[in-house]
Amino acid sequence: MKELEKITPLEVDFPKWYIDVVKQGSLIEYGPLKGTLIFKPNSYGIWEQIQLNLNEIFKEKGVQNVYLPLFIPEKLFAKERDHIKGFNPELATVTQVGDKKLDEKVYVRPTSEVLFADLFKKSIVSHKDLPLIYNQWANVVRWEKTTNPFLRSREFLWQEGHTCHANPLEARTLTKTMISTYAKFLKNYLAIPTIIGKKTAHEKFAGACSTYTIEAMMKDGRALQAGTSHYFAQNFSKQFEISFKNKNNVEEFVYQTSWGVSTRLIGAIIMTHGDNRGIIIPPKVAPIQIDILEVFANKNSKVHEVALLLKKELGRKFRVRLDETDKNPGYKASNSEIQGVPLRIEIGPRDLENNMVTIVRRDTLEKIVISIDDVKNEVPILLDKIHNNLYEQAKNRLDNNQVLVNDYEDFKKEIDNRKFVIAPFCCSGKIEERIKEETGATTRCIPKKMDKPVELAKCIYPTCNRKTKRYVIFARAY
Amino acid sequence: MKELEKITPLEVDFPKWYIDVVKQGSLIEYGPLKGTLIFKPNSYGIWEQIQLNLNEIFKEKGVQNVYLPLFIPEKLFAKERDHIKGFNPELATVTQVGDKKLDEKVYVRPTSEVLFADLFKKSIVSHKDLPLIYNQWANVVRWEKTTNPFLRSREFLWQEGHTCHANPLEARTLTKTMISTYAKFLKNYLAIPTIIGKKTAHEKFAGACSTYTIEAMMKDGRALQAGTSHYFAQNFSKQFEISFKNKNNVEEFVYQTSWGVSTRLIGAIIMTHGDNRGIIIPPKVAPIQIDILEVFANKNSKVHEVALLLKKELGRKFRVRLDETDKNPGYKASNSEIQGVPLRIEIGPRDLENNMVTIVRRDTLEKIVISIDDVKNEVPILLDKIHNNLYEQAKNRLDNNQVLVNDYEDFKKEIDNRKFVIAPFCCSGKIEERIKEETGATTRCIPKKMDKPVELAKCIYPTCNRKTKRYVIFARAY
Numbered sequence: 001m002k003e004l005e006k007i008t009p010l011e012v013d014f015p016k017w018y019i020d021v022v023k024q025g026s027l028i029e030y031g032p033l034k035g036t037l038i039f040k041p042n043s044y045g046i047w048e049q050i051q052l053n054l055n056e057i058f059k060e061k062g063v064q065n066v067y068l069p070l071f072i073p074e075k076l077f078a079k080e081r082d083h084i085k086g087f088n089p090e091l092a093t094v095t096q097v098g099d100k101k102l103d104e105k106v107y108v109r110p111t112s113e114v115l116f117a118d119l120f121k122k123s124i125v126s127h128k129d130l131p132l133i134y135n136q137w138a139n140v141v142r143w144e145k146t147t148n149p150f151l152r153s154r155e156f157l158w159q160e161g162h163t164c165h166a167n168p169l170e171a172r173t174l175t176k177t178m179i180s181t182y183a184k185f186l187k188n189y190l191a192i193p194t195i196i197g198k199k200t201a202h203e204k205f206a207g208a209c210s211t212y213t214i215e216a217m218m219k220d221g222r223a224l225q226a227g228t229s230h231y232f233a234q235n236f237s238k239q240f241e242i243s244f245k246n247k248n249n250v251e252e253f254v255y256q257t258s259w260g261v262s263t264r265l266i267g268a269i270i271m272t273h274g275d276n277r278g279i280i281i282p283p284k285v286a287p288i289q290i291d292i293l294e295v296f297a298n299k300n301s302k303v304h305e306v307a308l309l310l311k312k313e314l315g316r317k318f319r320v321r322l323d324e325t326d327k328n329p330g331y332k333a334s335n336s337e338i339q340g341v342p343l344r345i346e347i348g349p350r351d352l353e354n355n356m357v358t359i360v361r362r363d364t365l366e367k368i369v370i371s372i373d374d375v376k377n378e379v380p381i382l383l384d385k386i387h388n389n390l391y392e393q394a395k396n397r398l399d400n401n402q403v404l405v406n407d408y409e410d411f412k413k414e415i416d417n418r419k420f421v422i423a424p425f426c427c428s429g430k431i432e433e434r435i436k437e438e439t440g441a442t443t444r445c446i447p448k449k450m451d452k453p454v455e456l457a458k459c460i461y462p463t464c465n466r467k468t469k470r471y472v473i474f475a476r477a478y
Numbered sequence: 479m480k481e482l483e484k485i486t487p488l489e490v491d492f493p494k495w496y497i498d499v500v501k502q503g504s505l506i507e508y509g510p511l512k513g514t515l516i517f518k519p520n521s522y523g524i525w526e527q528i529q530l531n532l533n534e535i536f537k538e539k540g541v542q543n544v545y546l547p548l549f550i551p552e553k554l555f556a557k558e559r560d561h562i563k564g565f566n567p568e569l570a571t572v573t574q575v576g577d578k579k580l581d582e583k584v585y586v587r588p589t590s591e592v593l594f595a596d597l598f599k600k601s602i603v604s605h606k607d608l609p610l611i612y613n614q615w616a617n618v619v620r621w622e623k624t625t626n627p628f629l630r631s632r633e634f635l636w637q638e639g640h641t642c643h644a645n646p647l648e649a650r651t652l653t654k655t656m657i658s659t660y661a662k663f664l665k666n667y668l669a670i671p672t673i674i675g676k677k678t679a680h681e682k683f684a685g686a687c688s689t690y691t692i693e694a695m696m697k698d699g700r701a702l703q704a705g706t707s708h709y710f711a712q713n714f715s716k717q718f719e720i721s722f723k724n725k726n727n728v729e730e731f732v733y734q735t736s737w738g739v740s741t742r743l744i745g746a747i748i749m750t751h752g753d754n755r756g757i758i759i760p761p762k763v764a765p766i767q768i769d770i771l772e773v774f775a776n777k778n779s780k781v782h783e784v785a786l787l788l789k790k791e792l793g794r795k796f797r798v799r800l801d802e803t804d805k806n807p808g809y810k811a812s813n814s815e816i817q818g819v820p821l822r823i824e825i826g827p828r829d830l831e832n833n834m835v836t837i838v839r840r841d842t843l844e845k846i847v848i849s850i851d852d853v854k855n856e857v858p859i860l861l862d863k864i865h866n867n868l869y870e871q872a873k874n875r876l877d878n879n880q881v882l883v884n885d886y887e888d889f890k891k892e893i894d895n896r897k898f899v900i901a902p903f904c905c906s907g908k909i910e911e912r913i914k915e916e917t918g919a920t921t922r923c924i925p926k927k928m929d930k931p932v933e934l935a936k937c938i939y940p941t942c943n944r945k946t947k948r949y950v951i952f953a954r955a956y
Contacts, residue, residue, distance in 0.1 A: 029597055029600055029601070031546065031547035031549070031593070032547075032550070032551055032554050032593065032596050033547060033549045033550070033551050033584060036547035036548075036549055037547065038544065038545070038546050038547065038593075038597055039544055039545040039546075040544055041542040041543060041544055041612075044543050044544050044545050045543070047545075048543065064519040065519060065522050065523070065526065066516065066517055066518055066519055066522050067516070067517040067522050067525075067635065068509065068516050068517075069509035069510075069511060069514035069515065069516065069633055070514075070548075070586075070617055070619065070633050071509070071511045071514055071570075071619075071632075071633065072510070072511070073510055073511050076510045088576055088577075089575075089576040090575065090576065091575065091576055092549075092572045092575055092584075093572060093573070093574045093575065093576075094570045094571060094572050094573075094586065095571070095572075095573045095574060096571045096573060097567075097568065097569060097570055097571065097621040098566055098567040098568065098569055098571075098621070099566075106511060106570075108548075108572065108586070115509070115510065115516075118510050119507055119516055122507055123507070128803060128805070134519075138617075139548055139616075139617065141548065141549075143575040143576070154549075155547055155548050155549065157545065325606060327606070
């Protein structure tokens with residue numbers, strides 16, 4: 001039993017607040033290798049709920065789950081040049097087994113495009129095999145220099161969908177469908193609002209033709225890329241010779257997409273909803289939705305009886321935890337809060353005299369004293385309210401912190417004000433790099449929907465005189 | 479659309495039959511790196527069902543899921559000497575990232591005892607933290623020289639449970655509980671009977687104090703180790719300093735266990751139930767439990783109507799596939815059989831005239847013509863019958879192919895007859911090695927329950943004169 005330590009207030013030091021929250025909330029432990037992470041039950045449980053729910057949604061879209069190998073031979077990876085160039089500096093490389101040197105280097109997958117390409121080549125013969133919509137849940141490795149729990153670690157968990165299509169329209173449509181699916185999932189399950197948009201050429205995935213993204217806004221104003229969907233056209237299929245006989249019996253290369261979300265989403269939950277007492281887990285993905293706490297159970301046997309009864313009854317529909325250890329009630333309540341459990345029910349002898357119990361909401365800390373008989377009906381209503389409240393707060397923050405600018409001095413000021421800054425931009429990669437150096441901000445996306453002037457505007461960067469209709473969101477980002 | 483090829487009869491060439499079944503049954507594709515495997519939807523789907531059901535069972539036993547890193551620093555792995563000695567020759571080793579050499583070698587986990595030990599050291603303070611029962615679903619890597627799909631590959635998927643206890647009795651009891659849990663799971667979900675027993679010192683897990691196993695019998699008489707559970711006593715806790723304050727406030731080292739099953743189980747399913755038409759998947763873990771096949775739907779619109787209706791109705795309770803493509807019905811039926819789908823429902827215009835459809839069992843190939851209205855009630859009964867029939871057949875095989883011997887010539891003959899041979903054995907590791915060289919048989923286990931002579935007997939090996947009461951099962955094994 002570890003003592004609970006104080007969490008640094010988020011207004012005082014946001015990065016320290018974040019580390020305190022992940023450590024104190026039973027979310028992680030650091031792995032023995034620098035930059036690796038242990039997912040404890042409270043964070044792995046969130047990932048399991050994300051998996052369960054996304055699998056349901058994927059199934060409706062005809063997605064089939066598969067599992068491909070961890071290892072990629074050097075030669076295979078090198079086939080798509082932009083792709084290997086993008087990933088090479090971060091590739092963990094196996095060169096020996098036991099004491100024996102290998103003949104060929106083997107990479108630990110940082111993503112699986114080339115493995116899927118090799119599988120598709122073997123699997124696809126005719127247009128009757130298309131579309132082919134595969135997905136895998138897997139660990140991937142990118143040897144990052146600076147790491148941060150959930151947000152950037154050397155190994156992370158994700159799902160990566162990979163698809164093949166008989167024509168570009170179908171593939172493009174799927175790319176967009178998947179990014180919308182992610183946006184809806186984040187809204188409906190994680191209570192996180194996002195902005196859907198397209199990445200600039202400079203920020204798109206290595207090897208992709210275009211990349212769509214959902215961008216969320218954290219409590220410190222920084223952006224977090226929460227999911228991506230890529231359209232590859234025939235970039236991989238030509239290199240890997242993934243072809244099919246079309247309806248006219250002519251051999252043609254397939255059109256491809258890939259899309260994914262990762263355990264970054266846990267970081268997004270923390271920094272979207274968390275407060276100075278720790279993480280607040282949205283009810284739909286909370287590993288424990290309800291904590292039942294006995295107050296002075298040793299002095300009153302009815303307390304334990306009612307606790308067991310409620311656990312059984314609520315347990316049919318919800319994920320309920322009853323801590324039967326003799327730890328003191330204050331510790332249990334703090335523990336429940338710091339672990340972000342959406343609701344806790346406190347059962348104490350005084351309330352019980354009137355056949356009542358106390359329900360405490362994690363988001364508002366509001367205490368509701370209600371009759372035991374009403375608990376069953378009230379709990380689902382409260383869980384919905386929590387979800388909606390979390391979403392509304394985050395949505396207001398996102399809506400109220402976007403600003404349109406036309407002047408570079410304003411741009412810099414608003415970036416310092418931690419806003420999402422929307423500006424006309426020529427989309428040159430070189431200028432993007434310069435803006436990043438000067439302000440710390442990167443392009444997040446070219447939003448799908450937005451109110452913006454219709455006439456041509458000068459690029460936001462002072463020395464660039466190009467005119468554009470493209471408005472781009474810039475922000476500092478995780 | 480690939481042509482279905484003929485499967486080699488299992489009586490003719492069992493190993494070739496096995497490879498034909500895994501390739502033709504849409505179960506695997508080989509990965510680009512030798513010895514690695516791609517799990518296609520039909521095999522990954524079995525693994526997903528195994529996960530779902532085992533997770534339910536684990537939850538009742540208080541198991542909490544976690545996820546630990548893929549990478550183990552060299553120094554950490556070296557702490558338990560027997561453990562590193564056992565695994566060293568198969569350890570995939572990362573020595574560089576991008577073009578930069580690492581300062582310390584990093585191993586890809588072949589199992590995670592040392593990682594859990596490190597976590598436990600950080601997590602456990604007092605007896606109130608015990609027992610701690612963790613499990614992870616993960617990929618592990620063992621660089622095997624000869625590989626075989628599902629049975630032995632360089633990377634495989636598994637679950638590994640790791641626990642800490644305040645006393646040896648509780649830890650020993652859990653070790654046994656888990657092996658029984660696996661035996662029950664194989665019986666009730668995979669329709670595979672097993673023998674529970676203890677491994678000899680020579681065959682136990684590197685670093686364990688004792689190892690329990692469940693051994694199954696494949697159709698060719700070979701044994702397959704289907705699950706193991708290890709008791710570590712304080713072997714790891716002393717090396718890794720995992721201690722707790724006991725009730726008397728005295729610092730003590732914890733007692734540990736670990737236990738696991740892997741994607742080998744898919745191989746066990748194939749070789750326990752498969753026939754000359756391919757795999758037969760036990761209904762409870764079949765990714766598709768029912769195939770609905772339309773016969774001549776293009777000539778009769780009612781066929782499609784009924785198919786959709788049945789899919790919707792059965793889909794509420796079962797995993798149902800309706801192939802709406804225009805592939806011909808013969809191809810679809812063969813495909814359903816070769817993929818091992820337990821039931822298929824054929825809907826054709828002639829049956830429909832009498833409001834009937836035909837249900838075909840995958841195990842017996844029996845065809846049942848029944849009224850559409852009865853399908854809903856009949857399906858669960860048929861699925862149960864299939865499960866029970868598969869189990870009975872396997873159980874009869876296991877029961878009828880064990881033989882007790884007291885003479886080494888008989889021993890060799892019965893091993894050649896592909897039996898599980900039970901013999902009195904001194905349990906010397908050296909003799910075990912010699913018997914393996916001479917007969918190809920290894921010790922499978924010292925069974926928990928068995929009828930055997932009560933008096934002391936001479937060890938089965940001719941030149942060994944030791945007397946023993948220990949009877950051991952020998953067999954050739956996967």
